[in-house]
Amino acid sequence: MVENIIRNILKKYGLKEDKKRLEHIKSTLEFFNGLNEEQIERIILENYTIGESFFFRDGNLWNILKRYFLEDKNYKILSLGCSRGEEVYSLSFILNDLNKDYEILGVDASYERIIQAKEGKYKYWSVRKLNESQINKYFDKKGDYYFVKEKYKKNIEFKTENITSTIRKGGKYDIVFLRRVLIYFTEAQIHNILNNIKNILNNNGLLILGHGEFYPYLTELFEFEIDNNVVLWKNTTKTYNNRYKKLISFNKNNNIKNINNINNLQKPMEPNNKKKKLIDSIVNISEDEYLEIIEKLISEKNYVFAYNLIKKIADNSLNYLIWKYKAFLEIQLNLDYKDSLNKAIFLNPDDEELWNMKNYGR
Ligand SMILES: C[S@@+](CC[C@H](N)C(=O)[O-])C[C@H]1O[C@@H](n2cnc3c(N)ncnc32)[C@H](O)[C@@H]1O
Structure with a gap:
């Protein structure tokens, strides 16, 4: 019952359901039981979101x-x-x-x-x-x-x-x-x-x-x-990534099973200075959040961007997914992928897909 009320309020404000925070709100409400819906809404808005801010934040x-x-x-x-x-x-x-x-x-x-x-x-x-x-x-x-x-x-x-x-x-x-x-x-x-x-x-x-x-x-x-x-x-009328859109549409039906089709692709391998700076500006996020962004870019077939972002974090990573995605992107971009693939296999030899990827190179 309380959970339904909370869910409806989260929905009303478009707030994402987060298990940990949901539990926290539930226990707060149980503690103050007998509240009406308006009071519950207030409590959720005060506690579910964090209001931390200060003057001239982001120097x-x-x-x-x-x-x-x-x-x-x-x-x-x-x-x-x-x-x-x-x-x-x-x-x-x-x-x-x-x-x-x-x-x-x-x-x-x-x-x-x-x-x-x-x-x-x-x-x-x-x-x-x-x-x-x-x-x-x-x-x-x-x-x-x-x-x-x-x-x-x-x-x-x-x-x-x-x-x-x-x-x-x-x-x-x-x-x-x-x-x-x-x-x-x-x-x-x-x-x-x-x-x-x-x-x-x-x-x-x-x-x-x-x-x-x-x-x-x-x-x-x-x-x-x-x-x-x-x-x-x-907000300009020109979209920034037209060039990448072309790359994506060329590459639309390409997946890991037909890597040979991409051999003719024109590859802007190094991002321009501006894009490099954007990649550098992505900070203060966890490896999981990087992975989320990279997965999203891969799903949009934005391989160049994804590759340059993954290069930024791969060196120090012991997460096999990072190396797997790096190898995948290197295959897509027709680069040498063996080192990344070997690292991914070393970290997780149970992932069958990695062995399949290895066989494509033969
Ligand atoms: C972390 S604070 C950020 C404050 C300020 N923008 C800053 O960066 O310093 C986030 C604020 O967003 C508000 N917020 C979250 N979801 C909202 C929504 N759907 N509508 C209006 N405000 C929302 C929260 O109440 C909270 O005060």
Whole structure:
């Protein structure tokens, strides 16, 4: 019964079911039994998602963004999953310093966090990355709390809302922030959300994800720019990977059983500098998450990208799947695959597919 209520609420907000977190919520609800549905929804939104954020998070990003605010216009910015407003006010600080006009909308599913965002009241933990002069400039300190100065609260609206409703409503934005929110969504929902964001971004508008966040589908919708390890996803009419799409369609029916068909393939083996930087920018993720991205790229037949990503982590890996995929990709790209295949077999001699792969080379 409680489990059904939880499931319905997760569904309503498009949140991915996570066994561990589901158990945690269930035990919290059992502890506070007798709650009505609205109270349960609140508890889920406060506890199922993590609201951690702080001012000027992702260091380099903010200096790089300053270079984008060059025009004399009213900048429209959307912050999805804005938590307690740290990201929204960080932007407001910068835009005020640059003397720019702006309107910022911050959206979060958590009612409590939006109340705090509106209040603009923070503990030291949120301002820890700021130096003393920044703290004095942007905040009034009262007791242990830091209050955002009124001047920086103008032209800002905060809303408790599900981000999927916000982006479906439309509008046109110059920048959409979506940092550390997609982790709660399933892959199909992520595709949906990214498509909707593309629709609400102005031409040349920017989508900003958290540092190190990457989803292969992004490259189908946006071009990217990289500066100091910061990736900005740009909404242009041109799609970045046309070249790779051609490769994919040429290679459509190719699988491991007919590797000889790919011998005529034109192979852009080394990614260009920009792509290399994108691969370098994918950080702070576990080997399993790398594997997920690589599997996804393989399923899309985006072999060059997958190969360059797997090369980045293979050297130190003792995971046979990494070596198996590397060998598979080397076969697809007509490269020497024996070393990778031998390593995969050494690590897991029970995988029959590996022995089949070995026989194809004969
Ligand atoms: C980890 S915080 C990220 C805060 C900020 N974007 C940052 O990177 O510092 C994630 C936020 O996303 C919000 N969130 C998760 N799913 C959401 C949804 N479906 N609709 C609105 N907000 C959501 C959570 O409530 C949480 O406050």
